[in-house]
Structures are given as C-alpha cells and as structure tokens.
Amino acid sequence: MTELKNKKHTNVQAALSIAAGALLGTGAVSEQAKAQSFDDWKIDSAFLFYSEADRVSAAEAIISATKLYDNDEILNLKFTADTLTGASANGAIVQPQAQTFTRPSGIGQYITQAGETPLDDTFKDTRVQLNAQWTQPIAENYTGSVGGHLSKEYDYLSLGINANLAVDFYKKNSTLSFGFSHFQDTFTPEGGIPKPHASMLIGDSDSPTWDEAFSATRIANSDDKQTTDLLLGFTQVINRRMITQFNYSYSKVQGYLTDPFKIVSVLDSQGVAQDYIYEQRPNKRNKQSSFAQTKYHFPASLANSILDLSYRYMWDDWQIKSHTLDTRLYIPVADIFGENSYIQPHVRFYQQGAAEFYQPYTSTEDIQQEPLKYVSADYRIGEMTAITLGAKYGFNLDNGNDFSIRLEYYQQTPTNAGFEEPSALSTLTVYPIVQAVILQVSYSFL
Amino acid sequence: MPTNKMLLTHLIRGTKQGCRILLALFLFSGLSACANLGVEPWERDLLATKEMALNASPVDAALDDHIYFSKEASSGGKSFGGGGCGCN
Numbered sequence A: 001m002t003e004l005k006n007k008k009h010t011n012v013q014a015a016l017s018i019a020a021g022a023l024l025g026t027g028a029v030s031e032q033a034k035a036q037s038f039d040d041w042k043i044d045s046a047f048l049f050y051s052e053a054d055r056v057s058a059a060e061a062i063i064s065a066t067k068l069y070d071n072d073e074i075l076n077l078k079f080t081a082d083t084l085t086g087a088s089a090n091g092a093i094v095q096p097q098a099q100t101f102t103r104p105s106g107i108g109q110y111i112t113q114a115g116e117t118p119l120d121d122t123f124k125d126t127r128v129q130l131n132a133q134w135t136q137p138i139a140e141n142y143t144g145s146v147g148g149h150l151s152k153e154y155d156y157l158s159l160g161i162n163a164n165l166a167v168d169f170y171k172k173n174s175t176l177s178f179g180f181s182h183f184q185d186t187f188t189p190e191g192g193i194p195k196p197h198a199s200m201l202i203g204d205s206d207s208p209t210w211d212e213a214f215s216a217t218r219i220a221n222s223d224d225k226q227t228t229d230l231l232l233g234f235t236q237v238i239n240r241r242m243i244t245q246f247n248y249s250y251s252k253v254q255g256y257l258t259d260p261f262k263i264v265s266v267l268d269s270q271g272v273a274q275d276y277i278y279e280q281r282p283n284k285r286n287k288q289s290s291f292a293q294t295k296y297h298f299p300a301s302l303a304n305s306i307l308d309l310s311y312r313y314m315w316d317d318w319q320i321k322s323h324t325l326d327t328r329l330y331i332p333v334a335d336i337f338g339e340n341s342y343i344q345p346h347v348r349f350y351q352q353g354a355a356e357f358y359q360p361y362t363s364t365e366d367i368q369q370e371p372l373k374y375v376s377a378d379y380r381i382g383e384m385t386a387i388t389l390g391a392k393y394g395f396n397l398d399n400g401n402d403f404s405i406r407l408e409y410y411q412q413t414p415t416n417a418g419f420e421e422p423s424a425l426s427t428l429t430v431y432p433i434v435q436a437v438i439l440q441v442s443y444s445f446l
Numbered sequence B: 001m002p003t004n005k006m007l008l009t010h011l012i013r014g015t016k017q018g019c020r021i022l023l024a025l026f027l028f029s030g031l032s033a034c035a036n037l038g039v040e041p042w043e044r045d046l047l048a049t050k051e052m053a054l055n056a057s058p059v060d061a062a063l064d065d066h067i068y069f070s071k072e073a074s075s076g077g078k079s080f081g082g083g084g085c086g087c088n
Helices: A002-023 A210-215 A364-369 B002-035 B058-071
Strands: A041-052 A057-068 A074-089 A099-102 A109-112 A119-139 A142-153 A156-169 A174-187 A218-220 A223-239 A242-255 A263-267 A273-278 A284-297 A306-316 A321-332 A342-352 A384-396 A402-414 A434-445
Touching: A041 B058, A057 B058, A074 B058, A109 A119, A119 A156, A263 A364, A384 A434, A402 B058, A434 B058
Parallel strands: none
Antiparallel strands: A041 A057, A041 A434, A057 A074, A074 A119, A099 A109, A119 A142, A142 A156, A156 A174, A174 A223, A223 A242, A242 A284, A263 A273, A284 A306, A306 A321, A321 A342, A342 A384, A384 A402, A402 A434
C-alpha cells in the first residue's frame, strides 16, 4: 500500500512538473515520466508571516489543489487569504518637530514625533483571492491553458483572466510560449479618492464644518484600473544538466495608478513643512521586461546540487529602470538529515531608479513658480536597492508528503536620487532603511 | 564634393553589407550551436526531476511575487505582473 502510494506520489509529482512546465513554456517533458492515469488531488499549502520592524505585518495562507485527469488535462484551484496590519509610510518627510496628520478616512488624527518617519498606523486589511487554471494538450506539441482570478479586499476588487499557448519543437528541447492576461481592478479607498494636489485638511474632525471641508478634498468614492500583460517566452534545454528560459513581457496599465493614501510635504526654504498635498501619478504606465533564467544540475561530486539563477531588467515610461538578480542553490543533504532532505540558500539583489515625477518633497517656491503635474514621494517608486538573504529546509515525510520551512531577511535601502536637502533635514534620516523578516511553512500532500 | 558623397554612399553600402554578413554569420553560428543543444528523450533523467523545473516551487513564487509587488516598483517578468493594489 505504501509502495503504491509512493509510486503514485512520484507519478503525480512528475506529471505536475510537466504541467507546470507546459504552462510556463518550459516543456522539458520526459516521456517515461508522463503519468498514465490520475484521479487524485495534490494539495500544496503554505503559511507565510511577513513582518517589518516597526511597520507592516502580514500573514498569508495559500491552499493550492491540483487534479490530473487521464488525458493530461489539469485543473488547478488556488485559495489565498491574507491579513495586514501596522504602519505604512504616508509619503511625508521627516521633520525636526512633531507633525500631525489626518487619517485617510478623515476621522481622527495621528502625530509623528520629531525625527521620526511619518507612518500611518491605521493600516488594516483582509484579502481573499481565488484562482482557477485549466491546462490541456490541444494537439501534438501544443498545450493551451486558460485561467481566472478574483481578489477581494475591504477596499479593493480585482478580476482577471489569462490564456497561454505553449508550442514544443525539436524533440521538445525547445518551447515557445505566448501568454495574455487582463485584470480589471476597482479601488474604493477609505475616505474616498482625494483631489490631486489638494492640501490635507488638518484640524478638529468633530467640528460642524469638518465634513464639508473634508469632502472638498475628495473627487470620487472609487476609481478603476486595467492591466493588460503580454508574455513571450522561449525555453531551451541545453544539455542533460542545463535548461534556460528567456521571456519578454509587455504590460499596459491604465486608470487610477495614484496611491490615495500618500501625501507630499511642502517645505519652506529652510526645509520646514508648511503643508501636505495629495500625490498624483499619470493614469498610464507601460512596462517592459526581459527575463532570463537558467538551472544547472551539478554532478554527484558536487552533491547533485541545483543552481537556479535568474535576472530581470525592467523599464517603463515613468523612467523607472530596475535590475533583479535572484539565485538559489538546492543542496540535497540526505546524508545528514535523512532521505530527500535539502537545504536551499537564497540571495536576491534588487536595484531600481526613481520615477521621473518622484520627489521626496516639494517646496512652497516650486509650487508658486510652476504648477505641479505629477508628483509622488512614495519611496517605493524612488531610488533604492534591496537585498533578500535566506534559506529553506525541506524533507519528505515517511508517508511521502513534503514539508519545508523558509526563513528570509529582506532589507530595502532607499537612496537619494540627487535631491538637495534643506538645512532643517541635514541631521535627520530622510531615507530610512526598511527591514523585514519572512517566515514560511509549507506542506504538500496527496 | 561629389567624390565625397560617392565615397560616403559606398561606405554606407559597405557597412550595410558588412552588417548583413555579420548578421548571417551570427545566425548561422547560432543555428549550428542550436543543433548541438538539447537531449534525446532517454537523457531526461535529471531534467524530469521536479527540482529541475523552472518554477519548482510555485507557491513560494506566488508569495514572493505578492511581497515584491507591494514593496517595489517592478513586477512580473517570469510570469504575468498582474493586477492588484499594493498600496501599503
């Protein structure tokens, strides 16, 4: 019975990697590994905890169920739920004196102490996401896939569809894939959509005139956004030990791309905040990226370890450019920790340039001289580097199920993209480092 | 002056031709390199293992994508960038 289950397990796993390969255009398919018949579900589950020092904490759970049918048709259903709490940078710049801000809802205020980065500590959100994907052979060497996506949070709704076609040729050593996806999002933020460049209203929210004055800083209750992605991929088996993939993707985003919770400080010539205005981003963004990945299986003399190396270059018409280098080394450690156990160190390096309209603050003088068009002080579209360091440890249980645990450290280091700093800011930390810990526990079973 | 113009035209043509030859050579070398790439079906023992799949841990990838989508200005590349908020 155990043997039968293990055999089935191996077959299903082999078939799933084939399925994943076909879907991602990585159709390195072994005929001998092709499963004959399946009528069972494979379940992958994971729980992730993400925690930033003094800022946001998130907990996320995923359950992914995959069913394989006799004729190589595959159904995947995925359920994701996450919850988020904590404080998030509101965009305003640090000051030598305490600062008072109005909450996004317009109800109540919060104070940031002198010398501290302004954080809005009212973030709280719960999200539920459902994904369904159907993959099947269409003809000899052709695999098609279609899927749907639904994501709902308290103030956000995202609906999406996707389709993918993979074509294998040259004895399935090469695969070309074409992908398309479209997302339709609706954002109904707490407090409504703020009027771009309007001053944040600060004062007594219990005052009888408050509601009317606050409404004057709003333009709508909700807004929407459409994202269309095109993906062209090419996968090539190099030899028995090596496989490579190259992707080009184009993404067109239209609609409300501004962050309604972010503001920009307006400073006087000394650098003292006089006002806070709501940010505004363009309502279009065209992104492109080139991605290359290679996997190499080392020989037994190097412990049969597997190197996974990838690089992405992204550029867009907001003039953001980014480099992402990601590497993992899968090292079997059966001799030390038992059969099918492994450790996998992970290093990721990320660097991005600032959007052309990013500025850490604006000034009263600048606003008077030339009306602002687009402006954002959100550090996430500013210049920064980030590094992730971590490791994963996993093993097979006696019943054939997989267990793994992953612990990582993530650090963002925003940098000055050439902006002058007024005297009031000279002794303050204008670009604070963000540190986070990522802990993930995964369990897969049949 | 006309001589200079002719020389320039000649040079441009020469350069174009050179480029074409280089391109042809590049494509040919690429194709002949391709001919040596790949494996026979019975040589897929290592490639067929789940650890050698390009997306060996799709759940890890989904979780990572969500984190980096929310915290950085880039998304996608390996697969679709997708929609979503990332406002925190």
